[in-house]
Amino acid sequence: MGIDLKSFVFLVASCCGSIGAHAQNLSNCSMFGDSPSLDVVTRVNSVRSGQVTPGPAVRLRREATLDCTDERHCYVEKSPPVQESMEGVEIGRRDAWICVAFPGKRPLDVWIGWISVQRWKAMTAEGSPAGWVGVWQNDYAKLWIKPSDNGQLAVKGDGIWTGELSSHFGDFSFVAKPEDGWLVTPTSSPPDQCRVALRRVGSFIFGADNGNCGAVNVSFDGVYRFRRGLK
Numbered sequence: 001m002g003i004d005l006k007s008f009v010f011l012v013a014s015c016c017g018s019i020g021a022h023a024q025n026l027s028n029c030s031m032f033g034d035s036p037s038l039d040v041v042t043r044v045n046s047v048r049s050g051q052v053t054p055g056p057a058v059r060l061r062r063e064a065t066l067d068c069t070d071e072r073h074c075y076v077e078k079s080p081p082v083q084e085s086m087e088g089v090e091i092g093r094r095d096a097w098i099c100v101a102f103p104g105k106r107p108l109d110v111w112i113g114w115i116s117v118q119r120w121k122a123m124t125a126e127g128s129p130a131g132w133v134g135v136w137q138n139d140y141a142k143l144w145i146k147p148s149d150n151g152q153l154a155v156k157g158d159g160i161w162t163g164e165l166s167s168h169f170g171d172f173s174f175v176a177k178p179e180d181g182w183l184v185t186p187t188s189s190p191p192d193q194c195r196v197a198l199r200r201v202g203s204f205i206f207g208a209d210n211g212n213c214g215a216v217n218v219s220f221d222g223v224y225r226f227r228r229g230l231k
Helices: 006-013 041-046
Strands: 046-050 087-094 097-101 109-114 120-122 134-137 140-149 151-160 167-178 182-184 195-200 204-210 224-225
Touching: 041 182, 041 195, 041 204, 046 140, 140 204, 140 224, 151 195
Parallel strands: none
Antiparallel strands: 046 087, 046 120, 087 097, 097 109, 134 140, 134 224, 140 151, 151 167, 182 195, 195 204, 204 224
8 A cells, every 4th residue: 555745754854843823742753744635725824933942952853852861863954054144944843843844055954853842932023915926845845936916926836745666646725815924825716726825934835725736745835935037
């Protein structure tokens, strides 16, 4: 029996999870965010931006605990130290820990793991509508956002999942006006068709889809980074 991309991440990633509200309690932590059973707008509204508080650099932990007997396996593999004032995306919480996504050095790098709540300050101010325009990307999907009429934005997305024997593709497009920091497929669309919500979170975009936006395993969920210079 095969397993889809989202299920695979939830099973094997050292940090993955489900999100409810800003005070959501996660069992794990993943850039995919909340359970796909929830509405896409609920899922994107569950995340927020923030930054690391002043102090020594911290390492992203694989588990939301200090009880780790083997230091070689305590931290997210190959993840660099996170410096104070570094901005990231808060995906969820578990007790005294925050599941956070941070940008890496390469254009598409996103590092995800747990840090102590004492080393994190959530932000309330999000990106302006003007900050939407451009190309946004992660490892498996790309978004093109352009100005449209009457203050609306035209959004197009292409996604890909690559398996051992074949690749699967997906896409979507819609025109909508940003509302409360997010964009969503118009509600006039049939419920069984592709539905996507996007939210500006600090200098990132966080996306969620309903699983109907392409072939099996294709997903537009997760954290997107701005690709400066791309059109």
